[in-house]
Amino acid sequence: MGSLQLFHSFSVSVSPATNLRRPLNNGRVSACLNVDVEAPNPLKMKSGGSKEVIEEEGKVLVGTYARAPVVLSRGKGCKLYDPEGREFLDCAAGIAVNALGHGDPDWVRAVTEQANVLTHVSNAYYSIPQVELAKRLVANSFADRVFFSNSGTEANEAAIKFSRKFQRFTHPDDKQPATGFISFTNSFHGRTLGALALTSKEHYRSPFEPVMPGVTFLEYGNKQTAKDLIQQGKIAAVFVEPIQGEGGIYSAKKEFLQALRKACDDAGCLLVFDEVQCGLGRTGYLWAHEVYGVYPDIMTLAKPLAGGLPIGATLVTERVASAVAHGDHGSTFAGSPLVCSAAIAVLDKIANPSFLSSVSKKGHYFKELLIKKLGGNAHVKEVRGLGLIIGIELDVSASPLVDACRNSGLIVLTAGKGNVVRLVPPLIISEKELEHAADVLHECLPALDSN
Template identity: 40%
Template sequence: MSSLFPTYKRKQIQLQKGSGVYVYDQNNNRYLDFTSGIAATSVGHCHPEVIAALKKQSEKIWHTSNLFQIELQETLAENLVKPTNLDHAFFCNSGAEANEAAIKLAKKFTGKNKIITFNDSFHGRTFGSMSATGQQKIKAGYGPLVSEFVHLPWNDSEQLKNTADFETAAIMMEVIQGEGGIRIADVLFYEEVQRICKEYDILLIIDEVQTGIGRTGRRYAYEHFGLDPDIVTLAKGLGNGYPIGAMLGKSKLAEAFGPGSHGTTFGGNPLACAVSQTVLDIVFNDSFLSDVEAKGKWLKEKLIEALNKHSLVKDIRGEGLLIGIECENAARLIQDLEDNGLLTVPAGESVIRLLPPLTVTDQELEKALEIVIHTFKNIYEFNIKDE
């Protein structure tokens, strides 16, 4: 019997090593990794520049605590906020922690408690972030949660207009729902969210834990929709698999987060910051981001061309290298894709999520596409849409 709590439904394979987009299991079987540690290894496994940065910093100092000045934090914060209307950063260890910080900051700054979030959202598994999450299965069995979170239907402007008021502290959302099924709202919905925030002096919190740091072909996914958030949360791709999270916020919020208001022992330690700065050096480059956007567009178009003829494929959607295939038999297909050498991850019950490293090559995308087409053909061969 394992000494671990059974909190995960684990696959039988053990990934022992990786390089770029490829990983190898305990039997030396090779897979194309289109999970990226659930959008974390954004520049691929064992990227030489990331390894060099981690090694160099590890030979200086690992940890000091936030009782001391950490120059690496200052540099990283500046590089995260300078392409935005945001001004300050708080570093932590994960996306859930970043969202906890955002919830605390919004309540403390506004003096209000009501926060609007959306059905099918996912913001984490701590009590605050779980309370914000719009999925009942995440909350089952835990008793009373943090009060005054209101969950509304995603992409429903009317419900939002009828619910938001001057007692609302914040609207919190993913601009592309990740765990909820790679769901993008209408442009008019995003415009309405922004308008309502201005009308009622509501803070806009955007959870970019999965979509941020280049995943969609922009530095942050909210840039696609012309939004102006007050708070942005980050993690996953920020550290290429090294644990780090961040909350970014506008200057007006700083007064509410003075000494003693929030904290973390390990957040933003020198090792994490050295790794993250190296990731930004690679990703926050206009030509790199344009390449991600172009690769994602090519892959989505090819998937639509190849799979739309299957009657059991409902939709193919996403932005950049965050793509979802909504279909029947998703769980079986994910296993069959694995058997054929391609690792993917579900998003909800019926969506296959493709999350390759942002450094994936055209040849590797073509290989993955071949595996997807072959795997779908085996299951869906006799389910062709009527012309």
């Protein structure tokens, strides 16, 4: 296949003083005033074949990702395609991001119309889509106010800062207001140094220590240890995923979340639900915590909210918001008109009760199907989850099965200690597609025997 880039001509002004370490595009860009030069046109960028892209990636990207050897260049609905036209059924949705699948017409319309009108403005000004999205989130949740950011980890960083500020604000005379945090085994809250400090896997944290101090990890589900620590009065907030995603698809018990709620109320500590992965319709409920009837002081959202564009949201009660003042936090890109318009299109669809009940119905059907088709295999320990967040726990590494599925045209993820197959398809997936996914998983099970 040909070159990675398709070049087109445009006029560029470059200061004669510009000191280019190396000419761009192998010398095609001339560092002089107003000349016609050839530069990559991102709209027409024609990829090479998969092999070429993978080779090029290895030369120019920082090696943070252990990527599967697949280039995804196009998507429609729940299908993804590589540059050679190979089709994949998407049961990963990014990682629980593309809730409406790929190229949803209402989402595309919202994005293109807004891009034609206004893409970005500084948060030093008001913008209509941001206010509209916040109104919808508030109208559909426990929350009174919203802070926007650009990712899940940032939504949690905001929650960390707001929790600390809340403790200072509510204890103005206290020389040492509560600054500690509780997080749980198998938790995942993000990669920045605050959210990372709340993430249980030591392997993620230890190369970057010291991370934010003051975090205690407790056993997920253990009410008593949490109660004992919270009542000591040194904890600003407890961070918990009502359903843990990265950690292996573990659902909290109602009594556990109820106990956390009560202990937090008694001690004046905040309860933060991280619904970055399990929120926004994935369970068949708009918010995962609705399943339990337990409500947080702060909820963090991200992944599916803007249907694939970067967004984070920290939803808070009025009590929490009242502790936060001008200048306490902010972000250049957050809550842009473009991203918020996309999110409005997503939220309007997902919040529809008939959409949510279809997720419940499909999730139930899929789980039963998986239990029926895979349950008899000696390596399958459990099929668990709610709605369209499902984990298949194995007694061996899930990687050979995930690889075999991909080779058979099905994209699924791992979770936990690598021994869980994670299924988080687009919420629009059809029963027929779910049947196909279950069939492929079943056919690929022998791959586990070579473990």
